[in-house]
Amino acid sequence: MAPSHPVAWITHPASLRHSMGEGHPECPQRLQAIEERLRGGGLLGRMQQVEAPAATVDQLLRVHDSAHIERVLQADTSSGLVWHDPDTAQGPDTAAAALHAAGAGVKAVELVLADQAELAFCAVRPPGHHAERSRAMGFCFFNNIAVAAAHALAHGLERVAILDFDVHYGNGTADIFAGDGRVRYYSTYQHPLYPYWEGLLRPFLGASVMAA
Numbered sequence: 001m002a003p004s005h006p007v008a009w010i011t012h013p014a015s016l017r018h019s020m021g022e023g024h025p026e027c028p029q030r031l032q033a034i035e036e037r038l039r040g041g042g043l044l045g046r047m048q049q050v051e052a053p054a055a056t057v058d059q060l061l062r063v064h065d066s067a068h069i070e071r072v073l074q075a076d077t078s079s080g081l082v083w084h085d086p087d088t089a090q091g092p093d094t095a096a097a098a099l100h101a102a103g104a105g106v107k108a109v110e111l112v113l114a115d116q117a118e119l120a121f122c123a124v125r126p127p128g129h130h131a132e133r134s135r136a137m138g139f140c141f142f143n144n145i146a147v148a149a150a151h152a153l154a155h156g157l158e159r160v161a162i163l164d165f166d167v168h169y170g171n172g173t174a175d176i177f178a179g180d181g182r183v184r185y186y187s188t189y190q191h192p193l194y195p196y197w198e199g200l201l202r203p204f205l206g207a208s209v210m211a212a
């Protein structure tokens with residue numbers, strides 16, 4: 001039976017607790033702005049409200065190496081932020097937020113594949129597309145869309161397309177699926193912006209070309 005609200009809104013309170021410090025542009029207000037806009041326009045009430053589960057380590061291991069996962073999950077934030085790169089800081093609530101952000105994509109895939117939603121919007125932080133197989137970077141810890149795509153493949157889908165709309169190139173997603181003919185990755189971005197060198201080099205190595 002078709003769900004009464006075909007669009008799922010998937011989020012988790014941990015997304016709002018994750019903070020990379022005062023004044024950091026990747027802040028909880030980004031998510032609050034989206035939610036307020038949708039609520040004000042009456043759209044939010046017409047979506048299924050779904051809480052994002054935490055991704056499991058096994059789900060993360062499909063796209064990240066274990067050393068990277070451990071670095072995030074076992075970071076000691078008791079004496080302040082842990083910096084993974086000059087842009088990407090981990091605080092006490094970051095690991096939980098990152099797990100639920102990745103889990104949101106897993107849940108989205110499951111809802112759509114089970115015909116319980118026609119499409120899903122994951123309103124989560126931290127973002128994911130800069131996180132590579134073995135490192136966090138560019139505000140991203142786990143590559144949420146890659147975790148979701150790998151989950152779809154694990155559920156028997158033969159091909160997955162990822163369309164990435166952002167001002168930045170999704171170097172992490174390209175890195176993870178390079179050479180994987182099951183995944184075609186399309187990234188729109190403004191050049192030359194972050195991560196600078198990637199946009200010039202990586203398309204020739206990335207999944208979208210390797211899949212051809």
Ligand SMILES: [Zn+2]
Nearest residue numbers: 166167168169
């Ligand atoms: Zn970006």
